[in-house]
Amino acid sequence: MQTPSETTDVKLDTLNEPSAHLIEENVALPEDTFRSYWSYLLYEMAHYKPIIFMTLITASLILSIVLFHDIPGILTFSVISLVLSIIILLISIGTFAAGTWDKDSKVKLLLEVIARKPAVEGKEWRIIARNMNQYLFDHGQWFTPYYFLCEHRCHEFFKSLIEQERSNTHTSPPTNGAENTPANKVSNDVEKSYMFSSDPVLEAYFVKAAEIDKEAQFEYWRKQYPELDLP
Template identity: 75%
Template sequence: MQTPSENTDVKLDTLDEPSAHLIEENVALPEDTFNSYRSYILNEIARCKPLMIMFLIPVCLVLLITFFHDIKGILVFLVISLILSIIILLIGITAFVSETLNKGSIIKLLVEVITRKPAVGGKEWRIIAYNMNQYLFDHGIWHTPYYFFCEHRCHKFFKSLIKQTRSNAHLSSPTNGAENTQSNTPAKEVSNEMVKPYIFSSDPVLEAYLIKAAEIHKEAEFEYWRKQYPEVDLP
């Protein structure tokens, strides 16, 4: 259950946004700006100062090696430094590519899903991706307003959260541990706690938003496919 302060924060955050039709007219995602995904990645790397410094160090070392290649002692030192700098650069690139969102950003994404109830492949995911890109940039979480390349990657990231939630809920559910004793325990004596799925996060606020967003997403997908195939009479 959300506290009054949390409800206020969500309402204020929603009120600060322009109306939906205005957002739709001005939505521009990286896939619309860049010629390819490769050029997008290169731009993101170029705009990341730590990575650029890591890249410039090996370049400088290569130049120094060309100047001091005839001095054995210095050459050995420079070659070792070059190898280490390349390893550090690769680690930096790996960390850059795999960088994920913090709690506040994840909650922002979940609030967007709860508020907009996006359908499968609907324009709502473009708006959500656009809003998230602006949010991450405005709050200094990401160095460009291009975190999500397209609406599909934003949707995929959200589904990965839900998938991880369901997977961990299944693994950590106390019902798994109670299966062996269930036959000896009357069904009416099994408490609600015994059948409650546990979310991967120990944070109750994040857990509440995850559960709500998962429900909204499931309902939106069900409604979408029901409209796609109305001849199938589903309850």
Template identity: 50%
Template structure:
């Protein structure tokens, strides 16, 4: 593993940072830190506790079998133990590969990054988003290393899994603007006397609203990307109508 230089290992402050194109030179992703993808995977597996524990268990069982197999009952016990532990090892590796990050705060922060930066498909903004998300996972102890996503495509694919196949409504006026309008024109917007207002409380931000806005931005980026690759696509679509 290559050690990143001081310039490429500087933690970015997402709350008060310049535009992505000004800081992209200071962003180092695992694809640039490790010699190969294999070395990255091995490094991550060594730091993934379930894999380490189950792997050591299998090693101990094999060693015990090699040195202490003095009876059929003992051999049967070792075989049965390996039969149970090997699938557990395979399952833990599969769980690691799928990166099952179920933390809601992490997902919301990823959506906020997309909404804030409006990344283009295969754009440089995804490098900054990926770096920030890797740091977030590590700082909040959701991942054992600051290298969860290997490259920007890895992070982008994770984001696509959050929104792909879902149906969204386009965002209208924000609740903040509605509150502002109500304060500026209280006579016309206040409810009648005796009327009851209701709302649904969410512990934290409205996840579905963030998801919808981020999906809208991604759809526009996808349209712009394919429009750039095939400028005549609109004319072709009109011919097929």
């Protein structure tokens, strides 16, 4: 049996612990850390190895021009450096535009949406963005823990992922004259059994997450226009 002093100590310890509500309210994202989008972008680029390599090549080129007078050698080095710089720049643009999302990363994002059921303008997207940033960094999918600048970028990425996966999934129509054969009917049913992915795990998570987002958008616009009695 606890003495009164022990009970008081337990209550004080409980009060001193940050509640889950306060933690969720104070989620810090890159937009809260960096002064501007350009400072954020500069930080990301400074930690991207191909860009660091390209910067070193450029610095070496400038140093060779200053210290040496071997014009043919400098020209050769300049051409090689230019070609490498263009290749690295193209790779960098592609990486910054898309990132590297494997199956596990997609599953993680979908499960975050399913678990938290985020509203369109709710704080849940801040938590999802924070969790995804840390996940991508911890699992080597991104080179800093700042993939998503803010919750809006995370939500937009999720919606674009849903649309991209849906558009990449094609179902073949039945061939003329063979619609009623049992074999073709079974084949067509299999082909049309998924909307986002032929992987059954991804398909189930995509369908559930898409439904949650659709309901959230309906609820958002219903609140914006209550006089219209939207469905």
